[in-house]
Amino acid sequence: MSDLHWMTVGAAARAIAAKELSPVDLTKALLDRIEQLDPKLNAFIRVDGEAAMAAALAAETEAQSGRLRGPLHGVPVGIKDIIDVAGLPTTCHSKVRQDNMATADAVCVEKLRGAGAIVLGKLSTHEFAIGGPSFDLPWPPARNPWNTDHHPGGSSSGSGSGVAAGLFPMALGTDTGGSVRNPASCCGIVGLKPTYGLVSRRGVFPLSFTLDHVGPMTRTVADNALMLEAIAGHDPRDPGSAAAAQGHYGQALDRGIRGLRVGFVRHFHEIDTPADPEVTAALEHVARSLQVEGAEVRTITLPTLGEFGAVNRVILQSEAWSIHGPWLSERPGDYGKLGRQRLMAGAFMSAGDYMLASRRRLQMIAEVEAALREVDVLLCASSMDPACRIEDPAEVERTYPRQARTPFNVTGHPALAMMAGLSVGGLPLSVQFVGRYFDEATVFQVARAWERVAGTDKKHPPII
Amino acid sequence: MDKNTIEVLAHRAGLAKALAEFPDDVAISARQAADVAQKIKRPADPAAEPWPPMKAGTTL
Numbered sequence: 001m002s003d004l005h006w007m008t009v010g011a012a013a014r015a016i017a018a019k020e021l022s023p024v025d026l027t028k029a030l031l032d033r034i035e036q037l038d039p040k041l042n043a044f045i046r047v048d049g050e051a052a053m054a055a056a057l058a059a060e061t062e063a064q065s066g067r068l069r070g071p072l073h074g075v076p077v078g079i080k081d082i083i084d085v086a087g088l089p090t091t092c093h094s095k096v097r098q099d100n101m102a103t104a105d106a107v108c109v110e111k112l113r114g115a116g117a118i119v120l121g122k123l124s125t126h127e128f129a130i131g132g133p134s135f136d137l138p139w140p141p142a143r144n145p146w147n148t149d150h151h152p153g154g155s156s157s158g159s160g161s162g163v164a165a166g167l168f169p170m171a172l173g174t175d176t177g178g179s180v181r182n183p184a185s186c187c188g189i190v191g192l193k194p195t196y197g198l199v200s201r202r203g204v205f206p207l208s209f210t211l212d213h214v215g216p217m218t219r220t221v222a223d224n225a226l227m228l229e230a231i232a233g234h235d236p237r238d239p240g241s242a243a244a245a246q247g248h249y250g251q252a253l254d255r256g257i258r259g260l261r262v263g264f265v266r267h268f269h270e271i272d273t274p275a276d277p278e279v280t281a282a283l284e285h286v287a288r289s290l291q292v293e294g295a296e297v298r299t300i301t302l303p304t305l306g307e308f309g310a311v312n313r314v315i316l317q318s319e320a321w322s323i324h325g326p327w328l329s330e331r332p333g334d335y336g337k338l339g340r341q342r343l344m345a346g347a348f349m350s351a352g353d354y355m356l357a358s359r360r361r362l363q364m365i366a367e368v369e370a371a372l373r374e375v376d377v378l379l380c381a382s383s384m385d386p387a388c389r390i391e392d393p394a395e396v397e398r399t400y401p402r403q404a405r406t407p408f409n410v411t412g413h414p415a416l417a418m419m420a421g422l423s424v425g426g427l428p429l430s431v432q433f434v435g436r437y438f439d440e441a442t443v444f445q446v447a448r449a450w451e452r453v454a455g456t457d458k459k460h461p462p463i464i
Numbered sequence: 465m466d467k468n469t470i471e472v473l474a475h476r477a478g479l480a481k482a483l484a485e486f487p488d489d490v491a492i493s494a495r496q497a498a499d500v501a502q503k504i505k506r507p508a509d510p511a512a513e514p515w516p517p518m519k520a521g522t523t524l
Contacts, residue, residue, distance in 0.1 A: 210515075311504055314504070317497065325478065328482060329478035329480075329481065332485060340489050344489065348473055348494045349500075353497075355514055356504055356506060358514035362514065365515060
């Protein structure tokens, strides 16, 4: 079997179940590819090859005797290094936590293993999932496989880079202000921020309690639905966990979108934060394509990106300060410069700021809910630009806030980012689909319709 | 936010060491925080509630 590294999660799982593919061969092929490519990409903080091969051997033995743990049996996965994997340090890509050994799996990792997945190792992130691409940390920042001079997005940088480069077919990321969807956008893969509370956060190092989400990152929409199905579910020990029943997220994937109502939030990229013309053209192309597929597309207005961003920042930085304050007081030099700057900002926000943002948040939720009574799904920009050069701090600073992801951390609605095309310079452009609470299935349905039309699942970085 | 205010707030927050070792970073953090809340519309209704609400008995 050739090109094992481009196999989808679904195809690999089916082949393993049919005894046509050995989990050992698949894992070995990916570990070889990691050895070959990761020195250029820095997607990993730690490769756990020995444990992965042992798990693959066990999975093979089980598969040969017809015992499958679940729908991901024998398929490798990468884990962002703010998520606990038993027996490995959860470093948060920071000197502050580099010796922090995890004694148990995070619930999302436990669920992946329960579904049969094989953990390959821990992946690069922005420091504590907030810093930015930094060169003053114990590990280098991940790079974009479409062009290694460019930023892969963050904060789930290694997850995005590694999935796009074929180092693994799926990864876990986390998203507090867009950190699953930013690398998905920059690297041309599929990244979902599920409904708030759908996936347990227990065992995930917190950034902002009321904004944090764990989400799946894959190369295809169907794989994303498959992965979500494995990690979703109520956790009575996560205070933010929702009691909603777990859905069958892939059930509507190939139903088409005839008759669905899509609300296009044009003002995000046309007025609030004017996008690069290539992004604007790509978004219009997506909207037209969905119309051709039978959807009704209408324009929708929401609060401005500037206000959504301000609410997100006040809440995020206030909550993050409550976590990092003691360490920033005692050992500020153990943080990288970007992480230190962003995390200390919460020290200068007042209780009044936090309450103002929290009160406005409820009104914003009501406004998005009202829009989603008029339409089934929202379509909007994700990133306003293709990925910038990673070693250009001014460009990183300029492009970082030019995005439309924070609104849905504020409101908690499910939001998926994926490729909308390629720029003239050969870098991915992106689009975002947003759905009603716990209606990830319809988000996937629309995303799959676009994927089928555009063939985004067949586009891989040419340099790899 | 002026320099004196930054220093007072930094000391109150326990950032004396950061202020001594990384004064520029402290100043940048303070500037990031200074005007962000001004971009948020103040709810006109005094009874407008925050999110998330207290919901007794629904979790843990």
